[in-house]
Every structure is written in C-alpha cells, then in structure tokens.
Amino acid sequence: MTAPARKRNTWQREAVRSALGADDGFVSAQGLHSTLRESGSPIGLATVYRALAELATEGEADSLQSPEGESLYRACTPGQHHHHLICRNCGLTVEIEADAVERWAQSVASEHGFTQPHHVVDVFGLCAACSRAR
Amino acid sequence: MTAPARKRNTWQREAVRSALGADDGFVSAQGLHSTLRESGSPIGLATVYRALAELATEGEADSLQSPEGESLYRACTPGQHHHHLICRNCGLTVEIEADAVERWAQSVASEHGFTQPHHVVDVFGLCAACSRAR
DNA sequence: TGTACTATTGATAACGAATCTCATTACCGT
DNA sequence: ACGGTAATGAGATTCGTTATCAATAGTACA
Numbered sequence: 284m285t286a287p288a289r290k291r292n293t294w295q296r297e298a299v300r301s302a303l304g305a306d307d308g309f310v311s312a313q314g315l316h317s318t319l320r321e322s323g324s325p326i327g328l329a330t331v332y333r334a335l336a337e338l339a340t341e342g343e344a345d346s347l348q349s350p351e352g353e354s355l356y357r358a359c360t361p362g363q364h365h366h367h368l369i370c371r372n373c374g375l376t377v378e379i380e381a382d383a384v385e386r387w388a389q390s391v392a393s394e395h396g397f398t399q400p401h402h403v404v405d406v407f408g409l410c411a412a413c414s415r416a417r
Numbered sequence: 418m419t420a421p422a423r424k425r426n427t428w429q430r431e432a433v434r435s436a437l438g439a440d441d442g443f444v445s446a447q448g449l450h451s452t453l454r455e456s457g458s459p460i461g462l463a464t465v466y467r468a469l470a471e472l473a474t475e476g477e478a479d480s481l482q483s484p485e486g487e488s489l490y491r492a493c494t495p496g497q498h499h500h501h502l503i504c505r506n507c508g509l510t511v512e513i514e515a516d517a518v519e520r521w522a523q524s525v526a527s528e529h530g531f532t533q534p535h536h537v538v539d540v541f542g543l544c545a546a547c548s549r550a551r
Numbered sequence: 552t553g554t555a556c557t558a559t560t561g562a563t564a565a566c567g568a569a570t571c572t573c574a575t576t577a578c579c580g581t
Numbered sequence: 582a583c584g585g586t587a588a589t590g591a592g593a594t595t596c597g598t599t600a601t602c603a604a605t606a607g608t609a610c611a
Contacts, residue, residue, distance in 0.1 A: 291558055291607045313597075327561035332598065348482045352568085353597070368529055377529050384518060388540050395502055395511050396545030403484075405537045406522050411530030425578045425587055447568075461590035466569065486597085487568070 295326050299334035300358075303344060308374030309355035309367075347405055370410035379406075429460050433468035434492075437478060442508030443489035443501075481539055504544035513540075 338344040345359040368377040392400035472478040479493040502511040526534035
C-alpha cells in the first residue's frame with residue numbers, strides 16, 4: 284500500500300470552528316474572515332472558505348444560500364436533519380424540527396417517481412425584536 | 418403632473434417569455450441567452466437578465482437558487498403560491514401544491530415571534546427516467 | 552530530538568454570475 | 582411622420598468563490 288495520508292490539525296481550522304460556534308446566526312465566509320482578522324488572527328481568506336466547506340460536508344455546519352445567492356454557514360447541532368427560521372434583518376436563527384415536513388418531502392417525491400430526494404426548507408422573516416423596531 | 422412613463426413592448430421581452438415557456442424545467446439566464454442566440458436571435462445578455470427579473474417580479478416566472486447559487490427561472494402558472502420538485506440531473510420540474518406546508522411555515526414563524534414570513538421550499542431529486550438511467 | 556514527507560496554508564490570479572454605464576435604437580402617443 | 586424617452590446591448594465593473602503554487606508546518610518514524 285501507499286502512504287497513510289492523514290488529516291492534520293491546524294489552529295486555523297480550529298479558529299474557524301470556534302468563530303462559527305461563537306455566532307448564533309448564519310455568517311458568510313467573507314464575514315467570518317473579517318471577524319477573525321479583526322480579532323487579531325492572520326488567517327487567510329482561502330483557508331476560511333476551505334474550512335467552512337469541510338465543516339459543512341462533515342456535518343458540523345449547516346449551509347444555505349441567502350436570497351442574494353451568497354453562501355451562509357452556521358454551526359449546527361450534529362445528528363439529525365433540521366431546518367431554520369431566519370431573521371432577514373439581524374440574522375438571528377432558530378433551528379426547527381419538522382418531522383412532518385420531512386415525511387411530506389419524501390412522499391411527494393416518491394409519488395412522482397423521484398428518488399434520492401433532498402429538500403431545501405427555510406423560513407425567512409423578521410424576528411420579534413426587528414419587527415418591533417420598524 | 419409629469420410625463421406618463423409607460424411600459425413598452427419589445428420583441429426581446431417576448432422572445433424571453435416564449436423561450437421560457439418552451440422549456441419545461443428551470444433555466445439559468447445565461448443558458449436561456451445561449452439558447453436564444455443559437456436559434457438566431459441577436460438578443461443581448463443584459464436584456465435577458467432584465468427580462469427574467471421583470472417576469473419574476475410580475476409573477477409570470479418562478480425563480481430559485483440552484484444548490485450552486487445560480488438563479489434559475491421557469492414559466493409558472495400564475496396565481497397562487499406553489500413549490501417545486503426538481504430533477505437535479507435533467508431539470509424536469511413538477512409544480513407542487515402544499516397548503517399544509519404553507520400553514521406550517523406560518524405557524525412556526527409566529528410561534529417564535531417572527532413576522533412577514535417568506536419560505537423557501539423545494540425538493541431536489543432524480544426523476545424516474547434519470548433514476549433508471551443509473 | 553531530529554528529519555523527511557507531505558498536507559495545509561495564504562497571497563494573488565483567475566473565474567463566473569450578475570449588475571452598471573451610456574451611447575444608440577426603436578416603441579408609441581400625438 | 583415626429584419627438585420624447587423607455588429599452589437595448591457591448592463592454593466594463595463588481596463581487597463571491599475557486600485555482601495556483603511556493604512556502605510553511607503537522608506528524609510519523611528513526
């Protein structure tokens with residue numbers, strides 16, 4: 284066999300993980316990068332993009348596309364599938380469990396002969412605080 | 418009062434509308450533009466973008482973000498709100514009525530104090546034909 | 552502890568979708 | 582017809598994201 288090819292632990296990856304966990308809303312890669320830089324970290328932008336993509340595929344982070352097409356990330360409670368209720372003003376996010384929607388997506392797909400269904404279900408709105416502030 | 422400021426009808430807008438209606442899946446602005454060019458039309462890219470955006474706001478077209486972040490458009494049956502079941506291989510699309518999901522989104526939002534809820538609900542999968550072809 | 556191997560980083564270039572600019576075109580009420 | 586002006590389109594521009602590649606720094610092993 285060939286060499287092992289192991290994954291390495293770097294402070295950069297850890298910095299991204301912790302910065303993501305410190306924010307309770309969805310953040311863009313660019314935003315997270317400036318946050319880190321402002322707090323003194325010399326981390327590079329490309330690295331932030333790479334780390335976020337990796338965290339997302341490993342299931343440690345949720346990702347979604349903002350209505351403007353930007354990719355946003357958020358640390359998530361690992362394990363099962365869940366959706367989000369997101370304030371389009373301040374970014375506040377609430378995780379939503381929705382077994383009913385889960386089952387609905389499954390059945391709608393198979394009813395039409397579709398396989399390997401993957402659904403996108405997110406609700407954008409104004410949170411209580413932002414609603415009041417208008 | 419000032420001048421009237423009316424909207425004008427151009428063959429370009431009509432070309433986009435008809436090309437959109439001729440396709441039964443979701444299409445990108447760029448894709449629609451090349452289709453039109455290939456069929457001999459000298460229409461410009463910026464115009465296609467403008468026409469699609471306008472059709473979307475007028476309710477004549479549905480738009481959504483592909484998982485890659487690209488904006489996709491599709492002629493839709495005007496009137497009420499609906500969702501989509503989309504083949505991620507060939508683009509085949511089925512419109513879905515989902516009053517249940519509609520109500521669910523509303524109630525989840527208000528339960529958490531959110532106002533002006535707007536939801537994104539789409540199911541991606543492999544249609545029957547594409548499933549078979551694997 | 553030192554050393555070699557190579558995964559990872561990061562500055563920057565490259566890319567691509569979408570928007571903006573502005574001179575030209577052509578729709579449409581008169 | 583004519584004229585005011587909405588609409589067009591080629592190209593430049595913006596901006597998010599990915600690719601490049603030399604330099605750096607984890608990690609296994611002697």
